[in-house]
Amino acid sequence: EVELVESGGGLEQPGRSLRLSCRASGFTFGDYGMSWIRQAPGKGLEWVGFISTTADGATTEYAASAKGRFTISREDSKNIAYLQMNSLKTEDTAVYYCSRVRLVGGDWYYFDHWGQGSLVTVSA
């Protein structure tokens, strides 16, 4: 059974850094891209970024709100994806979900499995 478990969230001050981890099990982690998606309290879903498989270069893509401050990486030997968040802002307060990205037919990407989420609160 596919399982994704996020950790590392908590309360942090504006301007500080935080690293989230997403531990995967139940599938061959290295065969899949991974994404981070966040949800501010009472709001909708916002895609944060994506990392491709290592075989595809572990290339990354980011939302404008994350570019330059957030970095996604992966450690296939440990089945973990990371979200490094620097220069945190109060508007980064959200539940952060990691998800497995499925690619079908060479064209269609979708988030087929999600973790339970990790709450990040940025406040002085």
Next chain:
Amino acid sequence: DIQMTQSPSSLSASVGDRVTITCRASESISSSLNWYQQKVGKAPKLLIFAASNFQRGVPSRISGSGSGTDFTLTISSLQPDDFATYYCQQSYRTPWTFGQGTKVEIK
């Protein structure tokens, strides 16, 4: 960026009702449209990918259709388990973007 607009933002319906949620993209996205269901306090769950393909385990009363800019999620006979918020999401081009959500409530 591709903007995704859902309508309505919320709706009230009774068990057994037919429910339709619409999602419109700001430009053509072919069939690169996915639907997710989210219940309060839970992670989203994939329902439909590539506009009309069922994720394994999703009940057959839930279906998706559309291509280009206009898409629809239909629940043919609303069940108690279907009361939730639904999101569309385009994966045609990054940044991948979500609609604002449609909350389906009990009438």
